[in-house]
Amino acid sequence: MKQNANWIFLFVFALISHVGLAQNQEVTGTVVDNTGLPLPGVNVIEKGTTNGTQTNFDGEFTLQVDNDAILVFSYLGMKEQQVTVGNKTSLDITLQPDTGQLDEVVVTALGIKREKKSLGYATQEVGGNEVSDVATQNFTNALSGKVAGLKVKSSGTMGGSTNVVIRGNASLTGSNQALFVVDGTPIINQNSNTNAQRTGGGGYDYGNAAADINPDDIESINVLRGAAASALYGERAANGVIIIETKRGQKNKGIGVTVRSSVMFSNADDETLPNYQQKYGAGYGPYYQSEDGYFNLSDVNGDGVLDETTPFTEDASFGAAFDPDRMIYQWNSIYPELDTYQQASPWDAAEYTPNDIWETGYTMINSVALDGGTDKSTYRVGFTNLDQEGALPNSSITRNNIKFSASHDLTDKFSVNSNFNFIKTDGKGRYGTGYDALNVMQSFRQWNQSNVDLYKQRDAYFATGSNITWNPNGPNNLTPIYTDNPYFTRYENYQTDTRNRYFGNINLNYQISDVFSVLGRFTFDTYSELQEERKNVGSVGVSGYSRFDNRVAEYNYDLILNFNKDLTDDLNLDGNVGFNLRRNEQSSIRASTNGGLNAPDFFALSNSKDPLNPPSEYEADQMLDGIFARASLGYLNTYYMEATMRRDRSSTLPSSDNTYYYPSISTSVLLSNIIDKDWLSFAKFRANYAQVGSGTDPYRVFNTYLVSAPFDGQGVASLNGTLNNLELKSETSKSFEVGLESSFIDNRLSVDFSYYNTRTEDQITPVPVSNATGYTRKLLNAGEIENKGFEVLLNGKPLQMDDFNWNVSVNWSRNRNEVISLTDGVDNLQLASLQGGVSINAAPGQPYGAIRGTDYVYDDNGSKIVNSDGYYETTDSNNNVIGNIQPDWNAGITNSFRYKNFRFSFLIDIQEGGDIFSLDTWYGMATGVYDVTAGINDLGNEMRAPLTGGADSGGIILPGVNADGSQNETRVPFDTYANPYGYARDANKGHVYDASYIKLRELSLTYDFSDKILEKLPFTNASISFIGRNLWIIDKNLPYSDPEAGLSSGNVQGYQSGAYPAMKQYGLNLRFNF
């Protein structure tokens, strides 16, 4: 690496000295802003050449130029200025501020660049630095809290998926994920997680494919929230679009080299881990063979006398109170390969609890980019390497990105530009998820013996390499019953995955005349991935190996004719007509061993114990042909009106009815051009209405059979559980939006306010039907959802002084979601049925994502009723609405400060409301894992002590009323798993928690090296930052866990099962420009 760096330096110096020879006149000067303050870092370029420099900290520059040179001065936030040098040797330049949004150009749908002031819809930009400064594996996480109306939720595992939803869930069962577009290329953002994984049944979270985008390449992000903004993208636009423009070379600029290096460490946040009780050991209660009922009896030491042993099979901590004087034959006494074989040990709480499994993880990102350009061409080459070690043992992700982009003017009128990305991602030891033995958190949070010392388990695994579990079938049958040694799980039952991805595009632009130009574009995004999962011989259940090979591709062909003409001095018309042909392809195969593995440590299909069953295959190609037109009229640079129309034809619909049209119309008025007030810098009113039509997934029209493994050589086939529909129509989302943008007092304060209302109708939905029809679901155009809400963006500059700036940015959004209707006869659509007897649902009159389960029974005053035994009455049915996943509102507050060369900023991310069901406490309270199950009762006694009826009694009195309305005074025991807190007696409702949080999401402190230092270094720019992420959960209501943790991206949210802790991340970021 060092040699490479030397090579780069040599190259750069050679180039600089070469350029230097051509100059023959020296110009010096100072650049100031309109208040007379010097501007450091202004780009000064000799027009038409690569010759240039930057101003120093005092706004001064010196440059060798030709006699007839024109200098171009540019600086972010200031208007560009060109000055002819002539015979002057000294220049004093004053740059005028770019008055707010007036001339800002933003990239909108299909890559069309528009002046922001003319847009009739809300957009919000995020700078590339804001996502690249924080070294995260998945850049989408770095958007959390930064954009109004954009909800970003990471599922919490290393490399896991992130749910990115704009303005709420608009689709009942389809994808609600925003569309990512990189330099005009729509990016596939599937997650290939199995349905079982998404509904808590176990499996790995392989992440969402948009995570492949390299944050270091991002120049800017523009979020198109409403359908009017994105209607030209067609059906996928209904969920909003995140447009990413990547960094490019600039014309007439020498070779620039940017090097960035960052390292972030991560540690589990204790606030999101269980607090274990340390008073009682293994067991469900006094149900076993010893005299006190807490231990089993077996002659472990071979002396012919029965010994007291841990009840090994019992994955709970409602056993005997710890007593270090009591010697018990525990798990380490029954494995002959251990030194402790046949030795009893004191009955005591574990010194090292499962929380000690968490190590310090790290993420290192190193990148180098070269860019430059001539008068006809630009180019940029970037390479980034990401190396991540997870905080669980034996977990890592490596990713290498290569990006090349270039543009070239073939003639004055004809230009071509292209970019090409290659990404290789390799994962190993991703965390198991959900209710599954491969998820170590399942036992840590739900089924744990508090006497088991984690480090002793670790040492036993490393000493023997075998599955020395605390949870065998018994002293004479050492096969594991429910839970493996957690280190065995991590080291022997790991997965690996690899993904090779190529995406990019080629654009051809031809300027036909002043009025017309045409753009031809081909974009592609294609990847192949392999996921391999292993379960070694000796594990709980059936050992095995499975592989999933998946190829996914999307191709888009666009041809767009643009026109732009001033019809009169005051009236401008611009627009486009074009077509978009989209082709999607997917082909996958999943093969698994059958009946287990023959030999240990050998993971191949050929090692299958029984003959292989047929692998499952999926193959689907999809075609969507769209034509569209857009026209925009501008009058007096003040009044704007825009309309679009698109026609799509989708192969996913019946061929007799697969074409659909949808329009949009939007308008904006620059009020500040009408109202002339000093305090008003800028004001714009905007309004729009849009429809977006969409097709569906392939294979929903014709009925098919599921062919499965033959029985004794006979073919086996069964009708699919969902009845398809030959008469499907397209679905439509209709939205309406108004907004007001304004800024005051020289742009010191700006406000952007939006209100929107979106209804998605005729949704193509697999509607559940009475199973007596022989089907579980029937595809129908049924269902309507409404999302409406407010978004507010506030930017303020409370302090602007010479050496000190303070900026505040606040975004706040509230989305109200309601399922308006399903179809006749169906009053609830179950999205997922989950372990614990709860389900996630959509029901008319309620927000999407109602959590249903068993509830308490309440009296008229809303008090919980207890039965005659003193336990809560619970409902028989699990149909009761006990929560909802939708939050009330979200907000993000960023404060940034600059003092001389120091910059400091922090982001506070807030969610209010939303519910979450915890399977972890549902089981963990019954198994006595958590500290609250071994507390002190109202009498000052141990809750778990027996009921005596006297002052020394254990047990608790549940707050509630008796059937007659009187206060409950009946004490119930708390000495077994059948206690009132856990699954045995509680209602599901008791484990629904408020998912609100306030988090210190990001914190960064940056030092920009001053020019004086830089003069002595070979850099043009350098900075060093300390970065922190998720350092502090300021407030939350969910105990022992992170309210953001979940299973996967997708529609099933509001459920935790074996949840992973939040990761505090902190580290350093270095950036140099040559």
Place this chain on the structure above:
Amino acid sequence: MKKYLIIFTVAFLFASCSDDEKYERLNQDPKNPTQVSEDFLFTSATVSLGDFLASPNVNINIFRFVSQYLTATTYVDEPNYDLTNRNIPQSQWSEIYRDVLLDLDDAKGYINDNADLSQSEKDARIGQIEIIQVYAWQVLVDTFGDIPYNEALQAETNTLPAYEDDAVIYEDLIERLQAASTLLNSGQGFIGPDVIFGGDMSKWNKFNNSLQLRLAMRISDSNPSLSKSAAEDAASKGVFTGNQDNAIIAYQSSPPNTNPLWEDLVQSGRSDYVAANTIVDIMNDLEDPRRTYYFDQNLGDGVYEGGIYGSQNPFSGSTHIGEAFRDPTHAGIYLDFAEVSFHLATASDLNYNVFGDTETHYNNAITASMNYAGIDDQDAIDTYLSKPNVSYDPANSNALIGTQFWIAMFDNPLEGWSTWRKYDEPSLNLPGSTENPVPVRYTYPVNEQNLNEANYNEASQAIGGDTQQTPIFWDVN
């Protein structure tokens, strides 16, 4: 300028027209066919029904608990008859309607359209399908009571099927079996796809008549006249005459075609099930030789100690299920000769005009059960048959037949539950944790309340309330 516009327009028009056929072709799944052979569907439905009957999985079939043959070690919700936590009624309902009845209805369509089959081959195949369908309908009625019948299985046109009276459905099922008898006699049915008899039509005939006998005897209290005529009809046409006639499914040694028992008992590596004290105690009292087959001698030779039904039980301290049941190829039972003989014994006891006397049938039934359990020592069987609490006594006919029938149905637990409901013998225990009474019926699936509400409400009212304690129409005494 003009030429560019022309090029653009041509390209534009090109883009907007691809032919319909291409669009449609893309929407046809190359990996899942739109047409299959009736053979595939018949095998699939038969195996699905067999798997359901044999499964001990707590999410699918808990009749081994309900009948108190087995109980659980640690997780005792299901032995305490908690049906809602795991949506057990829903899983049975959808399994039978979707994977048995609908696929078989669909297979009938393919048979009728199959030009390669003669009319007699078509009839015989439809006859085989009718028997499996009647069996499946009877499973649903015996579990729930009133169910959607004529209006079921018509998702295209009716997603809100009305429920029908269980007694009326039973009458129709008996008629269908009588009609199927003619169909079966007309020619050769499925051979390879027939995983029960491999195309032996004489055995199908006996299966048909034996199933008719089961249905007839089930309604002996509620509809004595139909019961008598249908039972006599069945007996005269010929029922099973020995274990060689048994309708059983021979499972394979490798997944997924193993006996579902093996999946939960062996493959899972778990230790969730032990023998229940209910059956162990009764068989211990009778010194029943079948214990060596039903149970494992893990507590020592000849030592059998069941787990306390519905309580937490130590796995190591309780008797396990027998070795034979842990073999992946262990056969699954639809209907066997022992059951037929018990029905004949009861028919004879009720003075129906069936061949043989009550005691002969009763002894035949126990002997068949013993033989099936691998006990061929006739002396041992005779000793057992002469025990005071076994030996046939007309004065105590119901209790003797009921208890022996229940013991014999150990590996056909749904029939075991029906036997207990019909004969009210032997007396079962109350589950340890909750002391809930033994269900005499499953509650309807929760999703019927949501998806078919009006019909659900009507049916609940018609049967006298959707509870576990509302008896099925034939469970009147």
